[in-house]
Amino acid sequence: MRILVQKFGGTSLSSSHARERVIQHIRRELARGYHLVVVVSAMGRKGDPYATDTLLDWISQNGNQLPAREKDLLLCCGEIISASTLCSILNEQEIPAVALTGAQAGFITDSQFGNARILEVRPSRVVELLEENKVVIVTGFQGQTESGDFTTLGRGGSDTSATALGAALHAEMVDIYTDVNGILTADPRIVEDAKPLTIVSYAEICNMAHQGAKVIHPRAVEIAMQAQVPIRVRSTFSEEEGTLVTNPDRFSDHTTDIIDRYVTGIAHVAHVTQITVESHGGPVDLQLQVFKAMAQHHISVDFINVTPSGAVYTVYDTDADRAISVLYELGFEPKSLSGCAKVSVIGGGINGVPGIMAHIVEALTEQEIQILQSADSNTTIWVLVRKEDMVTALRALHTKFELHL
Numbered sequence: 001m002r003i004l005v006q007k008f009g010g011t012s013l014s015s016s017h018a019r020e021r022v023i024q025h026i027r028r029e030l031a032r033g034y035h036l037v038v039v040v041s042a043m044g045r046k047g048d049p050y051a052t053d054t055l056l057d058w059i060s061q062n063g064n065q066l067p068a069r070e071k072d073l074l075l076c077c078g079e080i081i082s083a084s085t086l087c088s089i090l091n092e093q094e095i096p097a098v099a100l101t102g103a104q105a106g107f108i109t110d111s112q113f114g115n116a117r118i119l120e121v122r123p124s125r126v127v128e129l130l131e132e133n134k135v136v137i138v139t140g141f142q143g144q145t146e147s148g149d150f151t152t153l154g155r156g157g158s159d160t161s162a163t164a165l166g167a168a169l170h171a172e173m174v175d176i177y178t179d180v181n182g183i184l185t186a187d188p189r190i191v192e193d194a195k196p197l198t199i200v201s202y203a204e205i206c207n208m209a210h211q212g213a214k215v216i217h218p219r220a221v222e223i224a225m226q227a228q229v230p231i232r233v234r235s236t237f238s239e240e241e242g243t244l245v246t247n248p249d250r251f252s253d254h255t256t257d258i259i260d261r262y263v264t265g266i267a268h269v270a271h272v273t274q275i276t277v278e279s280h281g282g283p284v285d286l287q288l289q290v291f292k293a294m295a296q297h298h299i300s301v302d303f304i305n306v307t308p309s310g311a312v313y314t315v316y317d318t319d320a321d322r323a324i325s326v327l328y329e330l331g332f333e334p335k336s337l338s339g340c341a342k343v344s345v346i347g348g349g350i351n352g353v354p355g356i357m358a359h360i361v362e363a364l365t366e367q368e369i370q371i372l373q374s375a376d377s378n379t380t381i382w383v384l385v386r387k388e389d390m391v392t393a394l395r396a397l398h399t400k401f402e403l404h405l
Contacts, residue, residue, distance in 0.1 A: 156217025
């Protein structure tokens with residue numbers, strides 16, 4: 001069978017007009033000979049009746065003491081409503097369809113309620129229904145433990161459900177439908193001349209997702225990369241192909257254009273605090289004490305620079321006061337700078353190319369923007385700037401690397 005997985009987000013299902021567009025995409029791919037698995041999110045966004053955040057608000061207004069296991073039971077309802085609604089519409093339009101929960105589709109997870117990890121996907125029931133020429137609608141974002149408890153996969157869980165199913169079914173492609181037409185070189189709300197990307201590598205989009213681009217969840221990309229299943233990020237409200245995510249060695253299979261670029265895109269994460277801890281002749285295990293304490297207090301750390309004299313790292317602004325308090329309790333005297341932003345220059349062609357960092361420094365120096373900290377990897381160079389400089393920095397770097405052309 002030629003299997004295609006389609007994933008539709010909450011905005012793609014929130015109105016009758018949007019749902020009609022979903023039906024058109026399903027009809028088109030059926031006409032092309034695909035057997036379809038359709039993964040759905042809960043309808044709408046916060047404030048809409050069945051959205052995940054609305055259900056969470058409902059609990060906060062009614063005791064706010066729901067245990068994690070029971071909270072997952074409630075949150076699964078949003079996707080079940082979406083799947084049932086779409087199933088009804090398809091059958092009414094004489095498109096045979098069946099709806100399955102994540103558990104019924106074979107998602108087995110651990111018992112970390114609220115942020116469960118997929119242990120295994122057993123898709124035999126999905127395969128049987130596809131062989132009956134039915135559209136199989138699967139609730140995203142959810143699975144079950146071996147003992148039968150409902151679990152949810154955390155933010156971006158429906159993307160993860162879609163690529164995990166694509167991998168388990170050896171699908172030809174996973175289409176992620178959203179309200180934007182693919183992946184852009186930067187956030188268009190900040191960089192007005194951001195351009196859509198036709199094709200990117202798994203590594204590039206995974207880094208963009210980790211560094212603030214919210215079009216697709218990095219866990220989903222990592223699963224697709226391991227299974228070598230291509231992803232397309234597309235708009236529900238357009239017939240355009242969007243952005244293809246695949247391996248660089250397969251670019252030539254999908255485009256006749258020469259892909260020769262150093263930088264693919266610019267991303268950002270705002271609202272972070274820089275923390276500096278210096279030893280001043282203190283304990284030799286300072287770094288161990290610092291990062292062990294952060295882990296014990298469940299404080300996520302990022303942008304880490306370790307030196308013989310101490311450590312510099314960032315935390316989210318919301319965790320900053322707690323992190324600083326923990327450090328004082330250990331006897332350290334940390335320095336902190338709140339209201340920072342991490343700006344990331346991302347591209348598969350960065351590694352081993354002289355001059356990339358020089359261009360970054362030149363672009364920011366021309367705008368009189370101070371670099372507070374920097375780091376790099378094979379595909380990304382990060383710089384930390386003050387939040388008030390973030391917008392100017394993003395635009396300057398976007399222009400410096402000619403991503404607007």
